[in-house]
Amino acid sequence: MNRRSLLKGGLLAGLSVPLVGLKDVIATPVGGPKKAKNIIMMVSDGMSIGTLNMADLYANRAYGKSSKWLGLYRDNKAVRALMDTASASSMVTDSAAASSSWGGGMRVKNGSLNVGINGEKPQPILQKFKEKGKKVGCVTTVPITHATPAGFCVNIDNRGGQDIIAEIYLGLKFDVMMGGGSKYFGEKREGGDLIPKFLTQGYKVAENRNEMLALDKSKPVLGLFAEDGLPYEVDRMHDAELQKTVPTLAEMTMKAIELMKDHKDGFALQVEGGKVDWAAHSNDLGGLIFDQLAFDEAVGKVIEFAEKDGETLVIITTDHGNSNPGLFYADEANKKFDRLQRFKHSNTWLLAQLDQSFSEQKIMEMIKENQGIEMKSEDVKSLLSHFKDIVPGQLYNEANLPFYEYGKILGKYTDVQWAGMNHTGDYVELTMFGPGSEQLKPFVKNYELHNFMLKAAEMPKHFLVTK
Template identity: 35%
Template sequence: MMLKRLSLLVFLLAIGLNIFAQDAYMDAQAEDVEKTYVGGEKYEVKTYPHTFKTKKPKNIIFLIGDGMGVSQVFAGLTANHGRLFLDNFKHVGFSQTQSTSDFITDSAAGGTALSTGVRTYNGAIAVDTEKKPIKTILEKAEEKGLATGLVSTSTITHATPASFIAHQPNRNMYEEIAADFLKTDIDVFIGGGKAHFTQRKDGRNLVEEFKQKGYQFEEDIENIKKVKKGKLVGLIEEGDAGRLEHRKDMLPVSTETAINILSNNKKGFFLMVEGSQIDWGGHAGSTIYIVEDMLDFDKVVGKALDFASKNRETLVVVTADHETGGMAITGGDFETGMVKADYPLGGHTAVMVPVFAYGPGAEEFGGIMKNTDVNKKMEKLLLNK
C-alpha cells in the first residue's frame, strides 16, 4: 500500500512539473549583483532608407518583445553605447495593454488582443470572454493565400505564440495548444517545446504527423538555418530555448531563416517573432537578463530591417504585450554600457508600452492606441480589412 501511495505521489509530481515547469521563470529572483549590467562591447547599428514601393505592405514582420517597456528599451540603448536598430523607426506610438478581466494583463490576453483585435480575460488563448474562438491575423493571412510563421525563445506553445495559432480557454493547456498547430497550414515555426509535441498524455507524436503533411523537421539550429524553402518545424529544445549563453544567436538566425522561407510566397507573408525572455528578466528583477535579451531582440529588429529595406514592400511593427517588473533605471553610462536598475515588483505592470513601425503604412502607428488597435491597423494594411 505504501509503495502504491509513493508511486501515485511521483506520478502526480511529474504531471505537476510538466504543467508548471514552463512558468518557473515567474518565481525566479535575481541576486543583487544582477541588478547591474556592467557593460560590454557594442555591436554596429546600420541606418536604413525610408523609401518604399507602395502605400500598403505585401508582408508584415511583427516583433513582440514580451515584457518590453520604455525602460527595457532604454536599458538596451544604454548598454549598446547609445545606439539600437530601433533608432531607425520614425513612427512611434504607445499601446494600452489592459484585458477585460484585469487592469494588468497577462501574456495570453495581451497576445490575444494583438493577434485578434479583441480583448479577453487573462489566461485566454485566442478565445473571447465566452470562450469562443476568435480568428487570428495569422489564420486570416492563410485564408488570403499568404505564407505564415512563428518564432519564439520560449516554448512555441507558450502564451504569446500560442495566441496567434491556437484557441484554448487556458494558457496552460500546452498539449491542446500544440495539437491546434496541425489545424492550420502554417509554413514555419521555430522555438522550444518539443515535449508538448512528442511526449504527450494522448500518445500522439505530432512531429510525425507534421512530417506526414510534408513538413521538414529539425532540432539543431545549424540545420535549421540551412532551410531555404518548403515547410519547417524547428523544435530546438524539449522545453524553453534557455538563456542567451545557452541558445546563443538562435533568435536572429531563426528569424532570418523564417523570412527566407516565407518570402518565397509571391502573395506575401505574415511573421510573428517573440523575444520571450525580456519578460523573464523582469520577473527575476535581473538587469543583466533584461539587457542580454533586449540586445538579442534588437538584433532581430536588425534582421527584419535588413529584409524590409531591400524588399520595400514590408511593414515591420515592434511592440510588447505588457511591461514586466516596473523597471526603474537608476544609473548608467553610455561610454561603458553600464546599466543599473531596480524593480518594485516581480510581476507585470499596467503602463503603456511602445509601438514602433517602419515601412509602408508605418504612419498609422503613431499616438496612443489600445493593443487591439495594433491588430486592426495591421489587418487593414495587409488584408484590406
C-alpha cells in the same frame, strides 16, 4: 523616406471597448497608403521602458552605437506611438490576453487565447492571412506553444494547454513555427508523440542550429531547439556547445523570412523575444539585458530586409511591462552599470550552480568569475541564508532559487533596481516602419492593431473585426 517619430496630440481614454473601429486607429493618409505585402510583428515580451532604455545605454557604452530600435527614432525612420495594453479582465494584462487582442481583434480575460468573455471565438489573424493565401509563421525564444505565438494562431480558453496547442498547430499547417517547447511535441508530451504526425503531414523538423540553417522552402517547418525555453542569450554567448546547437533569435527570424519571402502573395510573421519576460519575472539583469539586445539584433536584420524589400510593414512593440527595472541615481552609476559588460552568465544559470555546502569564498569566486562582481562577505551570507531550507549538497531547481534576493543584492553593485516581479499596467512603446506605418495615430489600444494589420495588407472587408 523620413517618417514622423514624435508623439503628437492627446491620449484616448477608456479601457472597456471590446472591438476595434477603424476610424479610432487609422489617421487620414496623405497621398494614399501603399499596400503591405508582408507583415512582421516583433514583440519583446514583458519589456518595460527601463529595459529598452538600459539595453540602449549598454549598446552605446559597450559598442559605441545606439540600439537598432532606438536608432529608428534617432534617424527619424519610424512612426512611434503609445499603446494601452489592458485585457478584458484587468488593466494589467497577461501575455495570452495581450496577444489575443492583436490576434483576434478583441480583448479577452487573462489566461485565455482568443476566447471572449461571452464565448466568442474570433478567427486568429494568422489563420486569416493563411486563408487569403499568404505564408505565415511564428518565431520565439520560449515554447512555440506559449501564449504570445499562440495568440496569433489558436482559440483555446486556457493558455496552459500547451500540449493541446501543439496538436492544433498540426491541423493548421502553418509554414514556419520555430522556438522551444519540444516537450509539448515529442516523446515526453502528455497524450503522445506528435513529431511522427508532423512528418507525415509533410513537415521538415529541425532540432538544432545546423539543421535549421540547412532548411529550404520545399516543406513547412517545425523547429524545436529546446525542451522548454531557449537558453538566455548571455549564457548561450559564453557556451561553445550552445553556440553550435542553439540559433539566435535573429538567425531564426531571417531563416523564417528566407523561407517565405518569395511567395507571390507575401507572408505574415510574428517574432517574439519571449525570455525578456522570463528574466524580468526573475529580476535577472544579465538575462534581461542580453536577451533584449538579442531581440534588438533581430530588429536590425528585419529593418534591413524591409528597407530593401519596400513592401513589408514592420511593427515593433511589447505586450506589457514587467517589473519596471531601471538604472537609479548614484555617484558611481556609470561605473556600476558598466559591470554588466563582464557578465558571462545569467542569475538563473549562476544560482543553479550554487550548493549549500560551498564556502563563502568559493561562492565569491564563482560570482566574480561569471558576473565580474567582487561581492562582499555579508551579501554572500545574506544570499546563503535564503537556501537554508534546501537539503545540503542538492542542486537547486528554479522553483527554489532566490531570484528576488539575488536581484536586490546585485542592485548594490549595478545600481539597477526593480519595482517588483510581475506584469505592469504601463502604456508601452509601439513602433512601425514601412507601408502602412504612416496611418498610425499617436495613441492606440492593443486590440486595434488587428484591423490595422489587415487594413495595411488590404485584406477583404469580411476579415475585419467590426462592432
